Amino acid sequence: MSEQQPVKIIGSVNDFAAFPAAVNVDNNPFFIVEAPRKDDEPQRYNLISAICPHAGGMVRPHLNELICPLHYWCFDLATGESTNIPGEQLECAPLEIRDGQFTLKV
């Protein structure tokens, strides 16, 4: 018998009209973003932390990046990988859609 992995419900897909979408998870700020995909694949989503790994600034969306206003570290909007500081990364996890809800494996 297979057990289903527990998940945390992030919110109803219908509540988000555009991405990146700001959400709070356990009182911490995140963005739901559109994940990279090939043309023939369905859209996937990632949950990316809004807290900069450098010194805790709050990143903000700007064009195709999330930018920290404190010292201008920049991060890819789809993956959270830094675009100007090699090896740095915002916390990022894939979301699944179950029964119309964004869910995160826990």
Ligand code: FES
């Ligand atoms: S705290 Fe974000 S770049 Fe320094």
